[in-house]
Amino acid sequence: MLTPLPSFMLGHEVVVEPYAGASAYGPRYGAPITVACFLDQQTRLVRNPAGQEVTSTSTFYARPGLVCPAESRVTLPDGRVTRVIARLDRSGGGMPTPDHVEVQLL
Template sequence: MIPTRLLPQQLTYRPLSGRTSFGPVYGDLVTVPARVQFGVKTIQTANGEEAVSSATIYVQPGPNLPDIGDVVTLPDGSVRPVIARTEHVGARTVEVVSLDVS
């Protein structure tokens, strides 16, 4: 597991709780320790499409983590949707979770 001291930022996100005819509905704000690295790169989404990521966020594995479709508020104040989530497995367990946002 990634040490907390390597997660210097606080990531605030709203989980996607459903969709209506007016658009997505989000839940209450959740905050988790994170490391945000800004940088543009091309990624492959869960459904196999190519997308452009503007930042990668690293968080510790556990409950209450952002998932695809949730919206996160980055340290620069911008609000971005999560477009990809990857669990990085170590010897036997998930060591770190990375999230890519558009």
């Protein structure tokens, strides 16, 4: 059973432009979507999809189902534009904990 993050935890909004691949003119992005989330602006070491350690400056947590692959462009509430390092599905595994998506940002 899916137990999504409760609304009272989603006090921030970010704008996500999903990465759609490379073109001759640079990266392509999908249409921007506004995502209600919990934003944690904390610097920490994380691993990118290739397994390398990189520094993440922010992480946001949103409801399951968010399409936000690595390299997607994200605009934070303060106007800073950054990119996605990794998107991780976090499931409670049937326990009564909120299921969510964790998105690590450069």
